[in-house]
Each structure stands twice: as C-alpha cells, then as structure tokens.
Amino acid sequence: xxxxxxxxxxxxxxxxxxxxxxxxxxxxxxxxxxxxxxxxxxxxxxxxxxxxxxxxxxxxxxxxxxxxxxxxxxxxxxxxxxxxxxxxxxxxxxxxxxxxx
Amino acid sequence: xxxxxxxxxxxxxxxxxxxxxxxxxxxxxxxxxxxxxxxxxxxxxxxxxxxxxxxxxxxxxxxxxxxxxxxxxxxxxxxxxxxxxxxxxxxxxxxxxxxxxxxxxxxxxxxxxxxxxxxxxxxxxxxxxxxxxxxxxxxxxxxxxxxxxxxxxxxxxxxxxxxxxxxxxxxxxxxxxxxxxxxxxxxxxxxxx
Amino acid sequence: xxxxxxxxxxxxxxxxxxxxxxxxxxxxxxxxxxxxxxxxxxxxxxxxxxxxxxxxxxxxxxxxxxxxxxxxxxxxxxxxxxxxxxxxxxxxxxxxxxxxxxxxxxxxxxxxxxxxxxxxxxxxxxxxxxxxxxxxxxxxxxxxxxxxxxxxxxxxxxxxxxxxxxxxxxxxxxxxxxxxxxxxxxxxxxxxxxxxxxxxxxxxxxxxxxxxxxxxxxxxxxxxxxxxxxxxxxxxxxxxxxxxxxxxxxxxxxxxxxxxxxxxxxxxxxxxxxxxxxxxxxxxxxxxxxxxxxxxxxxxxxxxxxxxxxxxxxxxxxxxxxxxxxxxxxxxxxxxxxxxxxxxxxxxxxxxxxxxxxxxxxxxxxxxxxxxxxxxxxxxxxxxxxxxxxxxx
Numbered sequence: 271x272x273x274x275x276x277x278x279x280x281x282x283x284x285x286x287x288x289x290x291x292x293x294x295x296x297x298x299x300x301x302x303x304x305x306x307x308x309x310x311x312x313x314x315x316x317x318x319x320x321x322x323x324x325x326x327x328x329x330x331x332x333x334x335x336x337x338x339x340x341x342x343x344x345x346x347x348x349x350x351x352x353x354x355x356x357x358x359x360x361x362x363x364x365x366x367x368x369x370x371x
Numbered sequence: 372x373x374x375x376x377x378x379x380x381x382x383x384x385x386x387x388x389x390x391x392x393x394x395x396x397x398x399x400x401x402x403x404x405x406x407x408x409x410x411x412x413x414x415x416x417x418x419x420x421x422x423x424x425x426x427x428x429x430x431x432x433x434x435x436x437x438x439x440x441x442x443x444x445x446x447x448x449x450x451x452x453x454x455x456x457x458x459x460x461x462x463x464x465x466x467x468x469x470x471x472x473x474x475x476x477x478x479x480x481x482x483x484x485x486x487x488x489x490x491x492x493x494x495x496x497x498x499x500x501x502x503x504x505x506x507x508x509x510x511x512x513x514x515x516x517x518x519x520x521x522x523x524x525x526x527x528x529x530x531x532x533x534x535x536x537x538x539x540x541x542x543x544x545x546x547x548x549x550x551x552x553x554x555x556x557x558x559x560x561x562x563x564x
Numbered sequence: 565x566x567x568x569x570x571x572x573x574x575x576x577x578x579x580x581x582x583x584x585x586x587x588x589x590x591x592x593x594x595x596x597x598x599x600x601x602x603x604x605x606x607x608x609x610x611x612x613x614x615x616x617x618x619x620x621x622x623x624x625x626x627x628x629x630x631x632x633x634x635x636x637x638x639x640x641x642x643x644x645x646x647x648x649x650x651x652x653x654x655x656x657x658x659x660x661x662x663x664x665x666x667x668x669x670x671x672x673x674x675x676x677x678x679x680x681x682x683x684x685x686x687x688x689x690x691x692x693x694x695x696x697x698x699x700x701x702x703x704x705x706x707x708x709x710x711x712x713x714x715x716x717x718x719x720x721x722x723x724x725x726x727x728x729x730x731x732x733x734x735x736x737x738x739x740x741x742x743x744x745x746x747x748x749x750x751x752x753x754x755x756x757x758x759x760x761x762x763x764x765x766x767x768x769x770x771x772x773x774x775x776x777x778x779x780x781x782x783x784x785x786x787x788x789x790x791x792x793x794x795x796x797x798x799x800x801x802x803x804x805x806x807x808x809x810x811x812x813x814x815x816x817x818x819x820x821x822x823x824x825x826x827x828x829x830x831x832x833x834x835x836x837x838x839x840x841x842x843x844x845x846x847x848x849x850x851x852x853x854x855x856x857x858x859x860x861x862x863x864x865x866x867x868x869x870x871x872x873x874x875x876x877x878x879x880x881x882x883x884x885x886x887x888x889x890x891x892x893x894x895x896x897x898x899x900x901x902x903x904x905x906x907x908x909x910x911x912x913x914x915x916x917x918x919x920x921x922x923x924x925x926x927x928x929x930x931x932x933x934x935x936x937x938x939x940x941x942x943x944x945x946x947x948x949x950x951x952x953x954x955x956x957x
Contacts, residue, residue, distance in 0.1 A: 272762070272769070284784035289724060289792075290663035291777055291785050294762060296770025396740045400570040409739035412681065412922075431742075433838030435703070435735050436926040 276301070300348070304331065308351035310366045312344055318363035325355040325364060346371075375428040376519055377438045381457050382447035385417040387508045391447070392423035394512050394534075399427045401530045402522050407432050420455055427521060445515055446470060447494075447507055452478070458485035468514050470494040470507055490518050492556060501552035502545065509549045513556035524557050566744040566811070573701070573736035576708035576743055577643075577669045577729070578603035582613055583751035584715065586667070587638035587758070590618035590629035592648065595681045596733040597671035600643035623648040627655035627666075634664040635773045637763030639715065641666060645733055646673035649687040653694070659726040660695030661789060662774050665718035666726040668696070669711065672834065672885075673733040674921045682922020683733040685834065688862070689886040689895045695789055697727040697796050698863040702837045705743050706860075707731040709813055712746070715755050716803045722795040730862075732835040734922065750810050793864045800861055817866040820873055822848060823855030828937045829874060831900060832883040833859040836918070836925045840883075843930035854934050859896070867903030874904065879912040879937040883953075885919045893950050912941060918953035929953055 272294040278287065288294065319341070326334040326341055333349040335342045356364040378395070382388025389410040396408030407426040413419060424438045442465040446457050449471040458467060466488035469478050475489035482489065494510035502509075516527050531553055535546045571579065578600050581589075591601035607613045616638075620626045626642045633640040644652065649670060659666050674684040688698060697717065701707040710729045718727040731737055746754075762771055777785060797817065804815040821841050823829050832840050837858035847854050857873055859866075874880050882901075884894020892898060897915030904911055916933060919925045933953070940947040 280778065280780035282784070284787045287781070287784050287788060289788070290661060290773070291775055291781060292663075292762060293772040293775055294769075296772075298772070393740050396570060400742060405742050406570055407739055407741050409735070412734055412738075433703075434842045434927060435732075435739070435835040435838050437924045439926070 303347050305345075305347045305349055306370075308346075308349060308370050310351040310353060310368055311346065311371055312349065312351065312353065312356055313365050313367050314344060315363045315365070318361050320361055320363075322360065324358050324360065328354050328358050330354065374430070375426060375432070376443070376521065377441045378425040378427075378443045378445065378515065378519070379438050379441040379461075380423040380425070380445045380447065381451050381455055382421055382423070383417075383451070384419045384421050386447050387506070388421055388445075388447045389423045391445075391508045391512050391515075392425050394508065395425050395515060396427075397534065398512075398516070398527065398530050399425075399521055401534075402526060404428065404521075405430060405432050411437055420451055441465065443468065443515065443519055445511060447511055449473075452481045458482050461485060461487065463487040466490055466518050468492060468511070468518055470511060472496065490514065490560060492559065494556070497552050497555045497559070501555060502548035506552075509552040510556040513553040514560055517557045517560035524561075527557070528553060566746065569743050569745050570740050571704060571743055572599075572738050572740050573704040573707045573731045574599040574671065574738065575603065576704040577711050577731070578607070579745065580708050580711035580751070581615075581641065581669075582607045583746070583748050584639075584712070584755050585613040585752075586615055586641050586715075588616045588618065588630070588633035588640040589642060590620050590626040590633070590640070591642045592620050592623050592626045592644070594623070594645050594648040594673075596673055596683075596737045597643045597645040597648070597669065599737070600669050600671070623651040624655065627652040627659065627668075630666045630668075631655060631659050631662065631664050634659075634666050635662065635763065636765045637758075637760055639719075639758035641668065643669035643671070645671045646675050646681075646687045649691055650675060653691070656691055656694040656696060656726070658774065661785065663724040663789070663792065664726055665715065665724055667711070667714045667718060668726065668728045670698075670728045670730040671733045671737045672730055678921070680921040681733075683735050683835075683885075684920045684922070685730075685885040686887070686920075688728065688730050689888065691728070692863060692895060695725065695793060696863060697723075697725055697793070697800075697861075699727070699729055699800075699861055700833045700859065701729070701731040701736060702835055702858060703736055704731075704739070704741050705813075706815075707736060708743060708745070709807065709811065709815065710860075712751055712754060713800075713803045713807050713815075715758070716806070717796060717799050719758060719760070720796075720799045720803075721761075723792050723799050725789075725792050725796060730834075735835040744811075744813075746811060754807070754810055797861070797864050797866065815860060817859075817861040817869055818873070819856075819858040819860060821856040821858065823857055823873060823877075825853055826855030827853040827878040827941075828881070828934050829855045829857055829877045830881045830883060830930065830933065831857045831859065831870070831874070831896060833862065833896065834885060836883070836885070839925060839927055840930045843927040843934070846927065847931060847934060852934065852938070865899055865903075867899060868907065870900055871903040871907040871909055874900070874911055875907070875909040877911055878941045879914065881933045881937055882913055882915045884915065884917050887917055887920065897950070912937075914940070914947055915950050916953050917951070923954065925953065 333345040380388045396406040411422040440460040446469045492514045494507040630640040808814045882897045893915040939945045
C-alpha cells in the first residue's frame with residue numbers, strides 16, 4: 271500500500287514513515303513553497319518584453335511558464351528571487367524589487 | 372585422518388604447478404575422493420617460485436591451512452632445488468618427485484639431509500616426445516598418481532581421457548599426445564619400482 | 565538429487581549467480597574476487613543467463629549502478645574485495661539507507677598497508693557499520709549455500725536491506741574442494757522472481773528514492789533501518805529452515821561445534837573455523853573438553869545468542885582476523901564481550917588477532933590457544949589479553 275505523502279510531516283512518528291524515506295508520488299516539489307525563502311522579487315514589465323524567451327531557460331526553479339511561445343507571469347510560489355532572469359533580459363523588461371512581493 | 376594424503380607442489384609462476392594441483396584434485400574427485408587443491412600466492416609473477424597444495428582423503432576435509440608435513444613433494448622446476456627448501460617437513464616415508472633428466476642418485480645430494488625416496492622424471496623428454504612441445508603438467512601429474520598410488524593406472528588413464536576430451540573438445544589433436552605422455556610417465560615410474 | 569562437484573569458492577558463487585540469473589551485475593575487477601565477474605561474464609557470453617553486465621570504471625560506480633538498478637526494480641549484485649569495498653564505502657551506506665536489497669559477493673582480503681593481496685577480514689569489518697547484512701562462509705559449500713539464501717533474506721518485506729556474502733580470499737575463493745550443488749530449477753524456485761512493490765520504472769506509479777531529509781527525519785529513518793536489520797535475524801533463520809528442506813544442510817546465526825559440555829570455546833569466523841574444528845576433534849580424543857563457535861551471521865550481530873552459548877564456558881578465545889586499532893581488541897572481541905557483560909555473564913575471555921594478510925592459521929595454533937586458556941583458568945597463569953597469534957618476537 272502506498273503511503274500518502276501529504277500525510278507525512280516533521281512530526282510523523284517513525285512507524286509511519288516510509289521505507290528509506292521513499293516518496294510515493296511524483297512532482298512533489300511543487301507542494302513545497304520555496305517562494306517564501308525570497309528576499310527580492312522579480313517584476314515583469316510586459317510592455318518592454320519582446321518575447322525573446324531568454325529568461326525562461328535560465329531560471330533554476332522553472333518559475334517562468336511558457337505557453338504557446340509566450341512567457342507568462344512569474345510563479346512566485348516557487349521563485350527564490352535569485353535575479354538571474356533579470357540579468358539575462360536584454361530589453362529591461364525584468365527588474366528586481368526588494369521585498370517578498 | 373590416517374588415509375589422508377598431503378602433497379606440496381613447487382613450481383614457478385606460469386609453469387602450471389597450480390594447474391597440475393587442480394588437475395590432481397579433479398581426477399581424485401572423479402574416483403570419489405574428498406579433495407582440496409589450492410595455491411599459495413606470493414608475488415604472482417611469471418617465474419617467481421610458487422607453491423600449491425593437495426589434500427586427498429576419504430573423509431571430509433575441513434582444515435584450511437597450508438601443508439607443513441607433506442607426504443609427497445613435487446618439484447616441477449629443478450632449479451628450485453637451489454633456492455627453496457623443498458623437502459622441509461617432508462614425511463620420510465613419502466617421496467620427492469623431481470622433474471629432471473638426472474637420476475635420483477644425482478639429485479640426492481641436492482636434497483640432503485632428506486634421505487627418503489626420490490623419484491626423477493624427465494618431463495621435458497617425455498613431453499617433447501609425446502606432444503612435440505614442453506608442457507610438464509601431464510607427466511608430473513602422472514608421476515604423482517603413479518608414486519602415490521592414489522588410483523590404478525587404468526582408472527587414471529580413463530578418467531584423464533574423459534577430462535581431456537572435455538577440455539580439448541576444440542583441439543582433439545592434442546588428446547593422444549597428452550595420453551601418451553601420461554602413459555610413458557606412468558610406465559617410467561613403475562619400471563623404477 | 566544433489567549434484568556432486570568440485571570447484572573453488574569463486575566458481576561456487578558464480579555458479580549460484582548463474583542459477584539465480586539476476587537482472588543486473590555492474591562490477592570492477594579486484595583480486596581475489598575478479599574471477600566472479602569474469603565467470604559470470606562467460607555465462608552471459610555463452611547465453612546461459614541474460615543478466616545485464618555493466619563494466620564500470622570503479623567500485624564507486626559498480627555499487628552506484630547496483631543501487632540504481634535495484635531502485636529501478638531490477639535484482640542486482642556485484643562482487644569485490646579489499647580496496648574495492650573501501651571505495652564503495654559511501655554507496656554501501658546509501659544502499660542500506662535507501663533499503664535496496666543488493667547482493668554483494670565479498671571475497672575477503674586485507675587492505676593496505678602494507679600492500680598485500682591475501683585474506684583477512686579488514687574489508688568486511690570496515691563495512692561493519694554500513695547497515696548491510698553480512699554472512700561469512702567456512703568453505704566453498706557455505707559460500708554457495710549462503711549466496712542462494714541471500715536474496716530471499718535481503719528482499720524479504722520485513723528486511724529490504726543489502727546483503728554481503730563473504731568468503732575468505734584465496735583460502736576459500738581459490739581452493740578447489742568437493743561441493744554439493746542444487747539443481748537449477750530447485751534454486752530458481754527457492755529464490756523466486758524479484759517482485760518489489762515500489763520501484764522507479766513503474767508507469768503511473770511515480771516515486772522518489774533517496775530524498776534530502778532535514779534533521780527532523782534522520783533519527784526516525786535510522787531507527788526504521790535498525791528495526792529492519794534486527795528483523796533480518798528471524799528472516800535469516802526462516803530462510804535457513806526453508807533451505808535445509810531443499811538441501812538437507814542446516815544453518816543458524818552461528819554454528820556450535822562440540823560446545824555443549826565444553827570448558828573452553830574458540831569463537832571464530834570464516835575458513836579458519838574448519839581448521840579449529842579439526843583441532844577440537846584431535847583434542848577431544850585426548851580428553852580435552854573444547855569446542856568451536858563459528859560465527860556465520862556477523863550483521864545483525866547475534867550478541868545475546870552468542871552470550872547464551874558461551875555462558876557455561878570456563879574461558880573463551882575470541883578470534884579476530886582484523887585489527888580494529890581501537891587499542892582494546894578486535895571487533896568480535898569487543899562485541900562479544902559487550903554481549904556477555906550486558907547479560908551479566910562474567911566469562912573469562914582472551915582476544916586473539918590472527919591470520920592478517922594471509923598469515924596461515926593452523927591446527928597447532930588452535931591447540932596452543934586452548935592450552936593457554938586452560939593454563940590461565942586452571943593454573944592462574946597470566947595471559948596477554950589482546951595477543952597476535954604466531955607473531956615473531
């Protein structure tokens with residue numbers, strides 16, 4: 271029987287943990303809100319964006335969704351605010367702002 | 372325990388003393404004996420002196436140590452007589468079997484103070500005559516079987532033929548030569564009795 | 565019907581592997597275990613088994629690949645010795661903590677220095693705290709039998725831990741001896757197919773293996789791993805019982821040879837146990853009440869059971885074929901003494917270090933040790949508590 275990983279947390283007693291701490295589910299990192307680690311937040315100026323898409327592949331946390339050849343708004347639940355996308359944008363369409371929002 | 376025969380082989384790396392010890396274990400196994408055949412590894416290099424051992428018994432063999440008081444010693448390379456104390460611990464009621472063209476009388480001073488039985492076998496001559504090449508293994512194996520009396524000649528030859536037929540399935544031309552080498556050695560040893 | 569054969573320990577283990585036909589074998593050669601991957605490769609090349617052999621560039625990789633294959637759902641194994649095992653050290657812990665029932669044929673050899681290729685238990689003892697099950701063999705027969713029991717133990721749902729099947733380098737691995745083999749179909753049926761419940765290559769059932777764990781998970785994870793290792797004790801006995809039904813050969817956590825009424829007992833592991841038994845038989849004929857306790861299962865360590873088996877002895881010689889450099893004795897010496905103390909059995913013990921780097925251990929050595937024990941107990945003679953057997957001085 272597969273243990274429901276959403277039921278496991280840092281208070282779970284040892285008897286209820288999985289064998290070898292294996293995680294019986296896929297894509298579970300998206301449940302982990304790493305966005306709350308952020309000190310600086312990228313801002314997207316859509317009017318300056320040429321949709322060159324140089325930003326999306328350099329994001330280490332896959333927080334720039336690309337749909338139908340166009341990038342969308344940042345996934346701020348997972349963006350850690352590293353600023354790599356901002357450095358990489360040739361058109362000044364991205365900037366870093368201090369703070370979590 | 373009393374029926375156990377212990378043999379120590381002295382050779383040089385690459386000459387096949389280990390292989391001969393394993394062949395002896397093999398043939399003794401085939402007649403229903405409990406056997407051990409194992410090498411003692413030193414530098415593991417071509418030409419370096421090596422030692423191999425056999426225990427052959429009707430009882431299960433549990434000991435896993437080297438052999439210090441062999442009943443028989445086999446010297447595959449005569450030059451080892453100068454460098455290795457081949458007769459060390461050798462049972463005086465047993466024998467030393469040396470691959471040489473010399474006679475036992477000529478070898479005796481080289482293995483003194485051991486004064487037990489010495490058997491000499493010219494494995495080179497036999498091998499070259501029977502096989503056209505120098506492979507001391509078969510003659511030395513036959514000599515050991517003949518001297519120790521582990522099994523009668525016909526049983527030995529039958530078992531060896533079967534094993535050669537298996538081993539040399541792709542080179543049947545060498546089977547007869549090897550059989551001839553075994554037979555020549557056996558007869559040479561028996562004639563000297 | 566058993567098949568009468570004669571083969572070396574390496575041949576015997578390779579033959580067991582052939583009969584089991586595991587899925588994946590990554591391996592890197594090292595003396596004296598090299599023959600095992602070599603022989604298995606031959607079986608594969610001859611089409612006798614369809615094991616996937618992965619030639620890797622190091623033991624670090626062979627164990628990594630074995631873990632990966634196992635995680636993917638394949639029954640995997642490797643073989644190594646000495647420095648090869650040391651080079652796997654990190655992965656040994658990973659295999660155990662990730663609960664991968666990998667099998668490892670360990671052909672015991674010392675570690676440098678001085679550089680030496682021969683037998684002692686330095687490699688196996690070095691891996692004693694890695695969470696692996698370790699089973700030792702006296703001879704080729706036991707190496708073969710233990711390997712056949714390896715997967716049923718390791719893969720058992722209460723265990724799911726990696727297992728090392730150990731035999732003494734050269735002394736067993738390269739010695740041709742008589743052996744009784746089981747038929748292929750008997751082995752196949754006994755070992756069965758590997759059917760893990762969870763594995764990586766299972767469509768629609770994603771999973772992750774070996775995740776990062778913050779401190780709040782680590783002690784709980786280790787506790788679970790320890791429970792699994794302790795469970796192995798019963799599973800090893802159960803599997804041994806099933807094995808005796810197909811083979812007629814019985815195994816326990818350890819073997820007690822003429823110990824029931826023995827005043828003096830030697831505790832020993834590996835090929836030298838046979839030599840010690842021979843000495844016991846000879847001494848019994850002269851009226852000495854001596855016996856041998858041969859450790860088969862080293863991990864999980866049967867400390868309590870051994871303490872029970874030794875409690876009536878007047879003195880015990882504990883034989884270690886490895887130096888532990890703790891300054892207080894060998895691994896077995898320390899663990900057995902701890903077990904006796906825990907049970908409050910105040911039995912006199914003497915710890916001996918023997919057979920390092922292939923140094924021969926003989927019937928005469930065994931007898932000397934028994935005489936030393938009796939001299940200590942009966943005449944009050946001082947005996948060195950932590951002595952090297954046969955050392956030149």
